[in-house]
Amino acid sequence: MTPFLACPPLLGFLPPAMLAVLSAEQINRMLESLERNLLTPIPLCFVLGIVCTRIHGGIKIPKELYLSIAIFLLMSIGFVGGHELAHEYQAHGVSTIWKPALATLFLGCVTPITSFVVLRYLGRLSIADSAGIAAHYGSTSAVTYAVANSFVEQTQHPANSFLPTLVTILECPGIAIALVLGAALMARERAAKAGGGRAREGKLGEALYEVMTGQSIMLMAGLLVIGFISTMFMTEQAFQPFYDFFQSKGMLFRGALCIFLLEMGLVAGERLGDLLKVGPFLVAFGIGIALVHGFLGAYFGHLAGLNLGGCTVLAAIVSSASYIAAPPAVRLTLPEANPTLSITAALAITFPFNIAFGIPIYYEMAKWLGAT
Amino acid sequence: MQLYPLKLVTVVGEGVIMTDIAEEAMKLGATGFSITEVNGHGSRSARNVIETGGAKTLKAEFVVPMDVAERILTHVSHEYFEHYACIAWLSDVQVVRGQQYIS
Numbered sequence: 396m397t398p399f400l401a402c403p404p405l406l407g408f409l410p411p412a413m414l415a416v417l418s419a420e421q422i423n424r425m426l427e428s429l430e431r432n433l434l435t436p437i438p439l440c441f442v443l444g445i446v447c448t449r450i451h452g453g454i455k456i457p458k459e460l461y462l463s464i465a466i467f468l469l470m471s472i473g474f475v476g477g478h479e480l481a482h483e484y485q486a487h488g489v490s491t492i493w494k495p496a497l498a499t500l501f502l503g504c505v506t507p508i509t510s511f512v513v514l515r516y517l518g519r520l521s522i523a524d525s526a527g528i529a530a531h532y533g534s535t536s537a538v539t540y541a542v543a544n545s546f547v548e549q550t551q552h553p554a555n556s557f558l559p560t561l562v563t564i565l566e567c568p569g570i571a572i573a574l575v576l577g578a579a580l581m582a583r584e585r586a587a588k589a590g591g592g593r594a595r596e597g598k599l600g601e602a603l604y605e606v607m608t609g610q611s612i613m614l615m616a617g618l619l620v621i622g623f624i625s626t627m628f629m630t631e632q633a634f635q636p637f638y639d640f641f642q643s644k645g646m647l648f649r650g651a652l653c654i655f656l657l658e659m660g661l662v663a664g665e666r667l668g669d670l671l672k673v674g675p676f677l678v679a680f681g682i683g684i685a686l687v688h689g690f691l692g693a694y695f696g697h698l699a700g701l702n703l704g705g706c707t708v709l710a711a712i713v714s715s716a717s718y719i720a721a722p723p724a725v726r727l728t729l730p731e732a733n734p735t736l737s738i739t740a741a742l743a744i745t746f747p748f749n750i751a752f753g754i755p756i757y758y759e760m761a762k763w764l765g766a767t
Numbered sequence: 768m769q770l771y772p773l774k775l776v777t778v779v780g781e782g783v784i785m786t787d788i789a790e791e792a793m794k795l796g797a798t799g800f801s802i803t804e805v806n807g808h809g810s811r812s813a814r815n816v817i818e819t820g821g822a823k824t825l826k827a828e829f830v831v832p833m834d835v836a837e838r839i840l841t842h843v844s845h846e847y848f849e850h851y852a853c854i855a856w857l858s859d860v861q862v863v864r865g866q867q868y869i870s
Contacts, residue, residue, distance in 0.1 A: 726783045730850030 421759070428755040435549070437542055438750050440653045444660015445667070445747075456658040464651045468541055469614035471641040471648055476559020476615075477622025478638060483557050485627075492557055494699035495709070499561040500568065502695060502713045506688050507533025507573035513684060518676045520736075522584060526577025527725040527732030531741045532684060533569020534717035535562060537611060538659065539749050541652055543711035546754050547704035554704035562712055563615045570606050570721050574599060574728045581729070602727040611720050656750070663747060669739040677736060681744030685753055689714035693761040703758070703766040710757035715749055716741035771865025774836040776829045778843055779805060780853035785825035788843060792827070795842060796835035798868055801828045811852035830862055832869050 432438065447454045483492060510532040514525035540562045547554050578599050606612070625634060642648070670678060692713030696706035718741040725732055745753075776797075778788055789800045803826045829839060840855055847853045862868060 723783045726781065726851075 421763070425756065425759045428759060429752055432546060432755040433751055436653050437545060437649070437656050441656040441660040441663075441747065441750055444657045444662075445664035446660075448661055448664030449667075454657065454661060456654065456661065461655065461658045464655050466610075466614065467651060468648070468655065469537060469611060470618045472537060472540065472559045472562060473615040473618030474622040474637070474641045476557065476563070477619035477624075478626045478634075479556030480560050480619065481623045481626035483555075484623075491555075491700065492560070495555070495557075495561060495696065495701055495705070496564060498695040498699040499564045499709065499713075502688075502692060502709075503533065503565045503568040504572055505691070506713060507569040507576070509687070510684055511573060511576060513680065518680060521731070522577060522580045523729045523731035524733055524736055526573050526580070527729050527734075528737045528740055530570045530573035530577070530725050530729075531716040531718065531721040531737045532688070532745075533573050534567070534721050535565040535569075535712045536715040536717055536719075536741075536746065537562060537615065538652075538655060539715035539746065540708065540712045541648070542656070542750055543708045543754050543757075545649055545652065547707050547758070550704075550758070552702065552704040552707075554708040555701050558705055558708050559615070560619060561709060563612065563619055565712055566612050566615070566717075566720065567606055570717070570724055571603055574602060574724060577729050577732075581731070598727045602724040605727070606720055606724045609720050659742075659746070663743050666739055666743040669735050670743055673736055673739050677740050678744055681740045682748050685714040685745045685748055686756070687714075689753060689757045690760055693757055693764055693766070697761065697764045697766045701766065703761050706761035706764070706766040707754065707758040710760065711749060711754050714745070714753060714757070716745050718742045718746070769864060770861040771868075773830050773860055773862050773865050773868060774833055775858045775860045776831060776836050776839050776855065777826060777858070778828075778839075778853065778855040779807070779824065779826045780847065781851050782823045782825050784847055784851050784853065785827050788847070789827050791842060791846075792829050792831075792839045795838045797829040797831050797839065799830070802826065803828075809852055809854065830860060830865075830868055 444454070446452070480492070507529040511525050511529035514520045514528055515522065518525070520528070540559075544554060544558070625637070689710040692710035693706045696709040701709060718738060721741075722734065722738060725737065726734065776792075778785070780788070785802060789802060792800060804823045805826045807824055829836075831839065836857055840857065843853065843855050
């Protein structure tokens, strides 16, 4: 429960800052929104998972079930995304798509750099640690997308239909940039130290290749292309059964998310002990950088013409950190990076924060920025 | 029954490096390998990839003659011991029809 305990001191700094910008009524609405978000099945299942680990309870989700749901979620995101992208393309050509896509690509390239700078120069972390953590924050969490999407649908402000495309765009560039940055800076540091350390040739290329061809990206991007092509060349009736399976009016998807979040709660709960090891700076970083990146996402999303739901979801995915695709890539390229820091930040700080507080906050941010 | 004395090299470590180690061992003279998923905990326990995400601790085993065993162990200790959670050990085995495992 420590992330939630860490919040009050941090939130202690926020209200004065917020009061300067928001009216009391808006803050009230935000608190209502937070309350509404927390008391729904998906975050509550996450909390259940955490509670279970703390009381040494006996919930055990079979690994294969978890992996199967992950595959289903990734395929759904890609497939429905591709389908909607095709519709959008048929209706408007690329006019409504290219700006959000560009904005997302831009954010994907900026977030690893902002993370790195804050970690290295504010947090005084080593190059390897900073780049490793930055690689996580430069990428995204598909689960955060799913939860954010579920939230905006519940508020009757569904996101633009082609949002899954943006999730796919966000996955790779951030990791690549952070790793290249980290490897380059480490090589420079090693050259400066006479004869200290050995270069790790070749692993960067291998790591980048694995990121581009990993399960998450292959399923999302692959099904996106499949959904797109199928929509363009099939009749609505022939396509319907496929669509129903993957979209199923959100029912299968949302139910599966509950099981998934339960498992994530179990995993995050195990890591709560690590929070004490990583120190207050990282806790503050996990929450602070999420808010900053979330704001950037909402801002550029609005600039690119996304609707209220779209801005919220984009904010959520830009602020989220990867904990599936990034860790092995970092491990291969920057083995000096301490894995406890990056995984704890991504999984035990930012992820729970986003699920509980972040998403409703980004929703209010988007509204404040004027999105509709 | 003909039994031939050979060495069993066992390497246990993080999933991300084990496939590389297996390939490199093949290049150093091993004629085959077996990889198993294991559960455990070590002094480093740098298990940064969440278990359910599919990453794991792997154990790789190679049945090789002594010179190849030495090459593999030297290579693994030089390349991986510094930064990765990894352990390697050598044991004696008697292999049925073992002559074919000497490359």
